[in-house]
Amino acid sequence: MVNLTIDNISVSVPSGSTILQAAQAVGLKIPTLCYHPDQTVKANCRVCLVEVEGARGLQAACSQTVVEGMVVRTSTPLVFKARKAVVELILARHPQDCLNCVRNGCCELQDLAQELGIREIPYAREIKGMPQDKSTPSLVLDPDKCILCRRCLTVCQEVQTVNALGLRARGYQTSVGPAFYQQLNESTCVMCGQCTQVCPTGALAEREEIDKLLDALADPSKIVVTQMAPAVRVALAEEVGLPTGELDMLTLVGGLRRLGFHRVFHTNFTADLTIMEEGHELLERLNNGGTLPMLTSCSPGWINFIETFYPDLLDNLSTCKSPQQMFGALVKTYWAQKAGVDPAQIYSVSIMPCTAKKYEAARPEMQDSGYQDVDLVLTTREIGKLFRMAGIDLKQVPPSEFDPWMGAYTGAGVIFGATGGVMEAALRTVYEVVTGNELANLDFTVCRGMTGIKEAEVDLAGTQVKVAIAHGLGNARQLMERIRAGEADYHFVEIMACPGGCIGGGGQPRQTDNAQRAIRIEAIYQEDVALALRKSHENPEVKQLYTEFLGQPLGDKSHQLLHTHYQAKSKKLK
């Protein structure tokens, strides 16, 4: 331990700690911008300046490690003057359109300017004047709003290993974006949106499409139906002022009805359906010498990643569409038939924790219903905004039931929202299908948690099935390298593009850091354990779907509506 004093408070912290960590340990907040709790220290914004007795100049608290007897001052006139001077320099070249910025009211730069009491900028204002990049359906990159903190670079390069974002030019001309000033849709960007989770300002954000929903709701010729992903409920609570996970599901259904949705369903339903299809696909591959390991295909960021970086392994990818797209294909066929409505009238909206889902919905592969299967994807953040816009307080909305036929779900569908959840759900079903026995313990805890790559071996009636789980594309890349090299003998691999799985998705409420991911994961498993049905094959509406419409898993109708094939570097939306 190292002993030091910060603002006359004695602190004892492990050696190697930074001044910032030591200050946090005694409840002192030092303002930061480039610092992020999950990332390597960059020390480039120079906002976290403090005085250290005997040191030359001011020190950056985020990078300066503590030494025995150090005397630190974090709240002196000199420190305030310096922090202000740094933030003034940032603001001098930052657009002053806060009121109409996507981050108005939830911007770290805005907060900082407020906390420091900045009232005037002594410099003539000059904005870079670079064009916004709206080339993808998922993201908007606005280089003018970028303060070059580089958190997005860390996430894109180190965490996701996608390297779509980089630095162009140098000095005052430096900007963030794809190399050679290309557009995002010309780059390796997989649209995971993790950059939007770490951006402190409005430089990187989801492409907002709330207006499209408002137009559809106002169109009397449309039946607006919605599905919501398993990870939405737990995190949406944060958007509406509730503790994580404490937004009641049926209250949320009531809230969505108040927004004007005509039918409210759940993606959990098709998550259960995915398990039926994917579980049987796995068995078929195992029994008939199919390509192994089979890789899950639920995560659209991951699909973009494999298409871009590992197209040679596309045969390993399950042919199952994602739950969102299975839902989209069924609501305009199965549900339309049962409800007796013209599918052309249906406007299918999904609420997702994900920015890549916007791209997925717009893929040309996704028109098997005869229409674009999903018409609009809104992120958790957007639906949170919509509730605020509509003045709907979810703490005061009466609960409402899901609409029939595509709203029932089991705990297996719920846990799709967390890393390892698809694997666990699949194992629950595959075990019972193969062995014919009921599982004594449904909790495959080996699949759970934030470990980057998880591995397990499961005994299926004498056959050892080896599985692996990766979340975050950097971890996925490690697994894929081993698979490509023939060094991995897994049968089944789950991959989620975002760290923590969908609960940590690019469209989730800010700020999604690893601590928050762990809290959301906890909430997901609480929901699972509280449900009477926790195995996908027990979902009554899924059974009904097979009886009345699909026939059997992997049957003709399934192949037509629920399965697809992806292509190398499919960037068709250019």
Add this chain to the structure above:
Amino acid sequence: MREEKRISLKHYGLIDPDQIEDYLEHGGYQSLQKALSQPPAAIVQAVKDAGLRGRGGAGFKAGIKWGFTLQTPAEQKYIICNADEGEPGTFKDRLIMEGDPHLVLEGMAIAGYAVGASKGYIYCRGEYPYIVKRLKRAIEQAREKGLLGTNRFESNFSFDVEVRMGAGAYICGEETALIESLEGKRGEPRSKPPFPGVAGLWGKPTVVNNVETLAAVPWIIEHGATAYQQIGASRYPGTKIFTLTGDVARKGFCEVPTDVTLRELVYDFGGGVAGGKKLQAVQVGGTSGAFLPESLLDTPADLDSMAAVGGTLGSGAVLVVDETRDLVDLAVTIASFFKHESCGKCTPCREGTFQLHRLLEKISRGQGSRQDLETLERLMWIMTQASFCGLGHTAPTPILTMLQYFPDPFNNRVNSQAG
């Protein structure tokens, strides 16, 4: 009258730099052989005792650097010769490398032996392509003679050198930015600690020394630490190459003991101000150096004496500015240079150099106000206090010293503006 003493330039113009035989005939590689007969720690101690300090600008003690690397256990260590010489008005490293490339290689090999490094890199300024050729030829010749490569001198000692070219960024003279660039990354400084001596190139212990520093090493081994320590200023001993540019009668260079004064440099070696004009200022140390008035010309040019008057010795560039020059105009040019060369990593330097240039331009156009001068001071204060690396810390130095020693041109310019 001061006389030159040539240590780093001892063979300059005397040998054919493309002929290793010439170098050998002049006693070349004998210091290396002598070093190999002693334990590595003794070599490091000799460099410490000699008091050799970095000739690149920062003046860090070379022996201490070597000591860090010697003491850090690692299977692979590196010697990097910083030949990025990007400081305007500076061409001393070029002189050494073009006149005596083997001297640099010998210094590197001695350093390699002393710290346990088997590989060296020369990071050469991209604008010196003909020197890169010369260095490569010298390395080839040294390999053929069995001086570089594996198990040389019938010993276990192995040392080889490769040349890498910079791509023109000023920041890559900063040792950690140089390492980043050498690793194929964007040239930007790293957080310190860890210092390169402990974790440098590819994370391995690495000595980074300037060309001139390494070129002094063979002399120290040959003549002994004491002999070197007794030359020049006691706290910055040895010789220093100065390059004289600007409004000086005889532009050029000289290598002199470090207790030389600015006056001796300008008048004895430079022949005074060109065209019989009066001296206005001398900028010492390169673009980030201080502008000093005539009254300080008797200041010795060593590192500590320069620091005492608010400047640096830097690379040893001496820019003479005559009475006819407009210092405000010069300030704008300097600010423009730093705006262009800031790497963009940290806010105070990236944005600071941008605003510095804008403010000075505004003042030079006669559109500045007293308020702008205050803003300028606040700006330069935060740059020196909060920048990530030396570039941002020292970019304001020329302007700060202009305002300190030559306030009139600036005051006159803003006073011409009403209010």
